[in-house]
Amino acid sequence: MAIVYSSLVYLGYILIFPGFLFCFVAGMLITGIDRKIVAKMQKRVGPPILQPMYDFFKLMGKETIIPAAANKTVFLAAPIVGLAAMVVIQLFIPVISTPILYGTADLIVILYLLLIPALAEIYGGSASGSPYAGVGLSREMVTIIACELPLVLIFLSVAKTVGNAMGTGLCFSLSDIAAYQAANGSLMLKASMIPAAIAMLLVIPGETGNHPFDAAEAETEICEGMLAEYSGAPLGIYKLTHAIKTFTLTALFVALFLGGIGTGIVLLDALIEFAICVVLTIIFISLVHAVTARLKIEQLFKYYWTAVSAIALISLVLAWFGM
Amino acid sequence: MDLPFVREAVKNLFSRSSCDMYPLKPSEAAEQYRGRIEYDPTKCINCHFCERVCAGGAISVVEVPVEEGTQITRTFDLSTCTFCNTCADFCNTHAIKLTKDYHMIGLKEGDLLVSGTFVKAAKKKPAPPPAEAKPEEKAAPAIKPRDDGKPVQDPSKCVYCGICAKKCLGEALTVDRKEKLWKLDEDKCVSCGTCEEVCPKKAIIM
Amino acid sequence: MILFNYIASFFLIVLGFYCIVTKYNAVKTVIGLSIADYGVNLLIISIGFNPGGTAPIYTWGELNPSSFFVDPIPQALTLTSIVIGACTTAMSLALVIKLKESYGTLDTREIRRLNG
Amino acid sequence: MTNLLSYTHFPVYSIMVLFLGAFLVVIAGKSKALRHIFAICAVTASLACLIALIKPVMIDGEVIAYWMGAREPAGGYAIGIALEVDALSLFFGLLIATAVFVSCCYSITYMRFDENVSQYYTLFLMLSGGVIGLVLSGDLFNMFIMVEILTFAAVALTAFRNKAHGALEAAFKYLVVGCIGSTCILAGTIMLYAQARTLNFAQLSAFIPGNFNTSTIIAFALLYIGFSTKAFIVPFHPLAADAHGAAPASISVLISGVLTKSGIYGIIRLTYFLFQSMALGKMQFLLVFIGSVSMFVCVTMALAQHDFKRLLAFHSISQIGYVLTACGLCTALGISAGLYHAMNHTLFKGLLFLAAGAVLQQTGTTDLNKLGGLSKRMPHTTVLFLIGAFSISGIPPFNGFASKWMVYQATYQKAVESGNIGFLFATIIALITSVLTLASFVKVSQSVFFGQLPEEYKDVKEVPFGMRFAMGIFAVLCIVTGLFRELVTHYLTEPAARAVFDVGKYINSMLGDGYASAVMGANAPVRTEVVFDMAGTWQPIHWLLLLCILLLAITLVALLGRYDTVSENKAALAEGKFDIFFGGEESVPSQVGGGDLFWGFKHNWRHYFSFMHDLHSGIVNDYALWAIVALALAMLYMLIVL
Amino acid sequence: MFKNLITESTAKSPWLFHINSGSCNGCDIELVAVLTPRYDAERFGFKLAGSPRHADIVVVSGPLTQQSLPRTLRAISQVPEPRCIVTIGSCPQSGNVFKGSYSVMAPLSKYVHVDVAVAGCTPKPEAIMDGLVQATEILKEKRKAWLEAKKNGLKDGPKAETEQEVPAAEDVPASGEEVQQ
Known part of the structure; x- marks a missing residue:
């Protein structure tokens, strides 16, 4: 009996709470708020908050055209794998300070899991065989490389700081980080962590491919880049993955740097976390979206590998010398 | 990366949108x-x-x-x-x-x-205009407009400048300054009134 | 006397490497290789030398504690090393012939289709 | 010696079977079937012998010492030539035997178009016999002989298709620098013999740590350079790139999967056993530095390549960089991670080279700019290639990730323990290299398998079943070793790591108990316990379970939109409904691939790329110069350090 | 359960794909003006899509010059099914002042069934917005018609109007070869 119960709870975790349903709603709301705020900043009225939901369900009803030159199986399977991996990442991230799936993955696994949704889009685009997709995926790959260095430095510095405090000198597992923060205050307050937090906030728009860094999906230049040949349900799933990614990355930031403010009750924590994520998106994604122009791909790369990496490196060096 | 519009964007965020809500408020x-x-x-x-x-x-x-x-x-x-x-x-x-x-x-x-x-x-065929209205017939006391609305020239005022002929789209008028001749071609004329309007001396009556 | 052997073998090895590096003709590279190989052979032989020892050939009867031989193992190693040197030269000359056939030249500066 | 079937004889059987097979293949002469049977039987027999050895050596931890011609050591002095099989050499032996077995199955169908294939099989079996001999031998000069065999066989096999582009040139360069390496090994062996008057490994490792003097240190430098030529580490990596570019695919599997491992094995034996000098910080720094440099240089070179197999060659050297960095850490976790990555490397690199061979055979070219869209004509090869590509770039469920994850842990833990920031840079370089590997394999999959199918490859057919079966074996192994990380580490890599840290047992089992403590006295190698706790947690099985459940859920969501509204009614084809959107134009075939990908990255690093391009000039003399300069530097470094 | 939700949201998130077949850019500026803060079509979910595969409403402007006609038709055919075609300005409906020129193949309705025609030589942004809102209604009708047809058996729903009523467009010049005058 216990097995059945625990597997039901396990299934509940996956499909309902921090899993698919919660991500769907949270992701859609955050993207809706993001679009509304960007519109407001341009003195426009902007779409209703539930606009991403309408977009998603409209796309569900549309016809899915598969180009003759496309490789059908990869073309249709890629979005599903991308979305599944995205939700899996969301499961591994502790809700502020209570880890949901204990002991399955750690920081490095998260770093590599973040690649899968981007890879799903890349292989979807390349399977469609369109030259726009080719250019799009080349830019997407360069964006991934660009965002990798700062993320690596941030994760290493977080691991080192928590490791120092925990005595083992190194701690990658997310649940220990969450436990540490629950015990003695969120990491954001430590001196060595502030540059890492700033770097992480600068990386989020790049990682999710939002406006100033969306050379990969530039609808004006290369007709939506990798998604040029997608229509109907697969396109809807890609848009959903993009929405959930915004939520997941901000949730990751909250889990890594603001762990201390958890109250212990999981549902309440989830609301607090969602609120913080909305605030972070407004400041670091919408404001940046409304204010900047799209960067060329090599400017994006140079920006990430020099400016943001330098900030992250400061925190790594500080963490290294035991601050 | 300098962000020039940050202040303006934040100000817009809290100000009213400049959209004039078309379908709700007719414009x-x-x-x-x-x-x-x-x-x-x-x-x-x-x-x-x-x-x-x-x-x-x-x-x-x-x-x-x-x-x-x-x-x-x-x-x-x-x-x-x-x-x-x-x-x-x-x-x-x-x-x-x-x-x-x-x-x-x-x-x-x-x-x-x-x-x-x-x-x-339908146009009743009006009696043919009195053909004898010669140019030299001068002392007609008051030129009365013709009943079918076609223009009539008042030789006393007319100076034969030819503007009416030039302006007439249907080329219904021919004017000769030397012989002081002003001739109207009935069927070309559509009695549009341009010659009357354009005549500097108001010599044409309709 | 032994010291001279070591200096000679060192000198041979360095000469071989010098020839490989500076000469741009494929055949000369092969010659350089074999010179370096001969240098090492000389080194092996001169290591096994015990002053005053005789050649390590004996019949079962003569073997008595007082007989004093030169160390036999390096000699065996030298044999194999010479054989290997010969094979290397044979193989590389075969390759050089084929290279001349297909590239038309022996100048190693021309033989560089695979680069970058 | 009475019972010929007891497992103590298996090491010799596994080597001799292969050389016997090489001989029989020549006798088989004309008949193809006989030749294939001999080859397959020899390879399977050798693999079987090694698998049979797992029980005694790996699980029970016994070290088999096998004296050729039953010449037991007399009076503590080794006379005969010995084969020594401990967990480390068996680990490498198993690895090599599997790679050889799969490559042999592959080459049966792969070489069906070539003529004089019997010479191919002789060389093939000689090469595999040589490598297994090298790994199992306990005698230094015996190792040198085996190194010579495999160098000759590899050079001959590289030039096997001498009309291929650059095959002869690659073989010549490989031979020249290979012989420089062999000469160094020979000189090193002899200088050790001059000091210790013995060639037996155990006796040497008992003798040398006691008395370091200039000649043993120079011998160490010579042997180190000799083995790194065989492992194609940084100063010698253009050899591998040229050799793979021209060699047939089944031979590239051997060169990249097997020869590099033999080089790594040599270096591990040299540094951990013969000279036991890895405890010194400086020595670890040398190996980790060389490893990181080769990691980064080769991955950036791979990004700039236009040829499929040359790109794979550069990747195999960058993965060897990973292995060397991990093994150079001298920590239990490091060695275990390094060996695990070496095994994974053989598996996924073999798979990728076989896929490249399949593409070469069907389309006749491996130029990334000309190929495209092959996934529609060769679906199985594409799936197998993708498994290989995902595992090399370290995507979670596959085996590349499991070992890279351990490598990062090892390097970062070492950095924390030793407080030396150099290892931290190794971790950062390792992580960045992993992303660049992913980038170059996205480039390959876009320019070869996806994108648009050019005209001339319209009627390309799938490869015959034999080749796909071989690739399938590698693919299955890639997935299995990725998923069951604990099993692999428990049964394979940890015993090997224990063997590396237990030199005393290695010596005693060869020359009788108590020998090591008697001879070395003070600095007898103490047996360090192999226990390491992971700083992070990673259970692939849970992860996979999660992914599958979610895949089901999301397919339900997708069906909500009824994917069946997929309208593929080809009737509307005339209107161009199913053509690619070209801004309205007629869809002209235009493949985006090969050179014009990742402009952003290449533009920012253009000075670096042009410098590296000129550095690899392709002239034999330059490569030889690098080899000799590396030799001189190594000698200088060793003299200062040791 | 989702069926009417999908039908509702078809009208609520129409994505536009703009094709300029030789227009004087007057209508193009007006169309973009619709998206500016003053008129803000995004309130109704309008968004310019980059590729025809993403579009619901195809907005055509310009008198369909001889070079751009085949390309326009191909782009329109690449739009997935419940789609609307809206023409802006009088050029696509009749060729405006350029009527009769050898290179103007004007009324788009000769080749494709036009759902909404917004008249005006540069129609006012409000007019365009009305036209587009009208188009979203038609989208919903098309989706409903498509569902009915699907319910009573037609495999792929009703043959889209575009194929039914279009007279055999015999004088559509195959792309590339010149139109004999």
Whole structure:
């Protein structure tokens, strides 16, 4: 009996709470708020908050055209794998300070899991065989490389700081980080962590491919880049993955740097976390979206590998010398 | 990466949007906006000028002989019209007017056609104009306008400058300054009234 | 006397490497290789030398504690090393012939289709 | 010696079977079937012998010492030539035997178009016999002989298709620098013999740590350079790139999967056993530095390549960089991670080279700019290639990730323990290299398998089943070793790591108990316990379970939109409904691939790329110069350090 | 359960794909003006899509010159099924002042069934917005018609109007070869 119960709870975790349903709603709301705020900043009225939901369900009803030159199986399977991996990442991230799936993955696994949704889009685009997709995926790959260095430095510095405090000198597992923060205050307050937090906030728009860094999906230049040949349900799933990614990355930031403010009750924590994520998106994604122009791909790369990496490196060096 | 518009963006965030909510609050077009064509068939004298001047060829006329004259239906095809207002300028009887209504959405075939029909009374063959009205007949006390609306010249005022001939679109007038000759060709004349208007000496009466 | 052997073998090895590096003709590279190989062979032989020892050939009867031989193992190693040197030279000369056939030249500066 | 079937004889059987097979293949002469049977039987027999050895050596931890010709050591002095099989050499032996077995199955169908294939099989079996001999031998000069065998066989096999583009040139360069390496090994062996008057590994490792003097240190430098030529580490990596570019695919599997491992094995034996000097910080720094440099240089070179197999060659050297960095850490976790990555490397690199061979055979070219869209004509090869590509770039469920994850842990833990920031840079370089590997394999999959199919490859057919079966074996192994990380580490890599840290047992089992403590006295190698706790947690099985459940859920969501509204009614084809959107134009075939990908990255690093391009000039003399300069530097470094 | 939700949201998130077949850019500026803060079509979910595969409403402007006609038709055919075609300005409906020129193949309705025609030589942004809102209604009708047809058996729903009523467009010049005058 216990097995059945625990597997039901396990299934509940996956499909309902921090899993698919919660991500769907949270992701859609955050993207809706993001679009509304960007519109407001341009003195426009902007779409209703539930606009991403309408977009998603409209796309569900549309016809899915598969180009003759496309490789059908990869073309249709890629979005599903991308979305599944995205939700899996969301499961591994502790809700502020209570880890949901204990002991399955750690920081490095998260770093590599973040690649899968981007890879799903890349292989979807390349399977469609369109030259726009080719250019799009080349830019997407360069964006991934660009965002990798700062993320690596941030994760290493977080691991080192928590490791120092925990005595083992190194701690990658997310649940220990969450436990540490629950015990003695969120990491954001430590001196060595502030540059890492700033770097992480600068990386989020790049990682999710939002406006100033969306050379990969530039609808004006290369007709939506990798998604040029997608229509109907697969396109809807890609848009959903993009929405959930915004939520997941901000949730990751909250889990890594603001762990201390958890109250212990999981549902309440989830609301607090969602609120913080909305605030972070407004400041670091919408404001940046409304204010900047799209960067060329090599400017994006140079920006990430020099400016943001330098900030992250400061925190790594500080963490290294035991601050 | 300097972010020049941050202050402005944040200010906008908390100020009212500059959108004037079109479908909820109707918005009027500007004063002399050239929108949907309004055609008043009663005023129309079927002078065909509007067709000739229309750049886009948007105006088409169907003339059906009916017992008391010809039934003329003139249709303005808004989907070809460039709304340049030339036809309204040329229409002397001001039958065509471009209104301020900009709402011109065509869903079915006929939505964008504005048409009007009127019956033009058949022309009774008037007695031939007194042919003897020679140029040298001077002392006619008051030149009375002819009944069929064609122009009549008042030799006393006329200086034979030839402007009326130049302006006449139908080339119905021939004027010779030396022999002081002013001749009207009845069937070419459509009695549009341009010569009367343009004559500097007001020597033409209709 | 032994010291001279070591200096000679060192000198041979360095000469071989010098020839490989500086000469741009494929055949000369092969010659350089074999010179370096001969240097090492000389080194192996001169290591096994015990002053005053005789050649390590004996019949079962003569073997008595007082007989004093030169160390036999390096000699065996030298044999194999010479055989290997010969094979290397044979193989590389075969390759050089084929290279001349297909590239038309022996100048190693021309033989560089695979680069970058 | 009475019972010929007891497992103590298996090491010799596994080597001799292969050489016997090489001989029989020549006798088989004309008949193809006989030749294939001999080859397959020899390879399977050798693999079987090694698998049979797992029980005694790996699980029970016994070290088999096998004296050729039953010449037991007399009076503590080794006379005969010995084969020594401990967990480390068996680990490498198993690895090599599997790679050889799969490559042999592959080459049966792969070489069906070539003529004089019997010479191919002789060389093939000689090469595999040589490598297994090298790994199992306990005698230094015996190792040198085996190194010579496999160098000759590899050079001959590289030039096997001498009309291929650059095959002869690659073989010549490989031979020249290979012989420089062999000469160094020979000189090193002899200088050790001059000091210790013995060639036996155990006796040497008992003798040398006691008395370091200039000649043993120079011998160490010579042997180190000799083995790194065989492992194609940084100063010698253009050899591998040229050799793979021209060699047939089944031979590239051997060169990249097997020869590099033999080089790594040599270096591990040299540094951990013969000279036991890895405890010194400076020595660890040398190996980790060389490893990181080769990691980064080769991955950036791979990004700039236009040829499929040359790109794979550069990747195999960058993965060897990973292995060397991990093994150079001298921590239990490091060695275990390094060996695990070496095994994974053989598996996924073999798979990728076989896929490249399949593409080469069907389309006749491996130029990334000309190929495209092959996934529609060769679906199985594409799936197998993708498994290989995902595992090399370290995508979670596959085996590349499991070992890279351990490598990062090892390097970062070492950095924390030793407080030396150098190892931290190794971790950062390792992580960045992993992303660049992913980038170059996205480039390959876009320019070869996806994108648009050019005209001339319209009627390309799928590869015959034999080749796909071989690739399938590698693919299955890639997935299995990725998923069951604990099993692999428990049964394979940890015993090997224990063997590396237990030199005393290695010596005693060869020359009788108590020998090591008797001879070395003070600095007898103490047996360090192999226990390491992971700083992070990673259970692939849970992860996979999660992914599958979510895949089901999301397919339900997708069906909500009824994917069946997929309208593929080809009738509307005339209108261009199913053509690619070209801004309205007729869809002209235009493949985006090969050179014009990742402009952003290459533009920012253009000075670096042009410098590296000129550095690899392709002239034999330059490569030889690098080899000799590396030798001189190594000698200088060793003299200062040791 | 989702069926009417999908039908509702079809009208609520129409994505536009703009094709300029030789227009004087007057209508193009007006179309973009619709998206500016003053008129803000995004309130109704309008968004310019980059590729025809993403579009619901195809907005055509310009008199369909001879070079751009085949390309426009191909782009329109690449739009997935419940789609609407809206023409802006009088050029696509009749060729405006350029009628009769050798290179103008004007009324788009000769080749494709036009759902909404917004008249005006540069129609006012409000007019365009009305037209587009009208188009979203038609989208919903098309989706409903498509569901009915699907319910009573037609495999792929009703043959889209575009194929039914279009007279055999025999004088569509195959792309590339010149139109004999």
